[in-house]
Amino acid sequence: MLNLIEIGNKKAAKKVLIFSVLYSAIIILIVTTKGFKISTLMYNLIGAVILSEYFFRTYFPTPDNFEKKEIWKPLIISILIVGTIFLVAYIKIN
Numbered sequence: 001m002l003n004l005i006e007i008g009n010k011k012a013a014k015k016v017l018i019f020s021v022l023y024s025a026i027i028i029l030i031v032t033t034k035g036f037k038i039s040t041l042m043y044n045l046i047g048a049v050i051l052s053e054y055f056f057r058t059y060f061p062t063p064d065n066f067e068k069k070e071i072w073k074p075l076i077i078s079i080l081i082v083g084t085i086f087l088v089a090y091i092k093i094n
Contacts, residue, residue, distance in 0.1 A: 001013045001016045001017050001020070002073075002074065003060070003066070003069075004059055007066075009059060012059050015055075016051070016055050019050070019051070019055070020051070023047045023050075024047075027040065027043050027044065027047070028085060030043065031089070032089060032092065032093075
């Protein structure tokens with residue numbers, strides 16, 4: 001999403017954000033109703049493949065034309081989001 005905003009494609013960035021939030025919400029519902037199983041990891045891998053193979057390849061067909069960036073900022077944001085989700089799920093379970 002951040003990369004799309006940086007290249008000025010805010011419409012596509014919103015699509016990626018909406019997909020990510022909705023997909024995550026669906027996975028959270030599945031996990032909270034069925035419990036954590038190995039299939040949860042498969043659902044997350046499916047989401048990652050959709051983001052990387054569909055969205056990334058659609059909006060960045062020639063990634064070599066773009067500057068390579070460090071991973072730290074998105075990694076920290078992801079850890080904070082996932083950590084919050086796990087905390088909420090843990091509080092709900094207990």
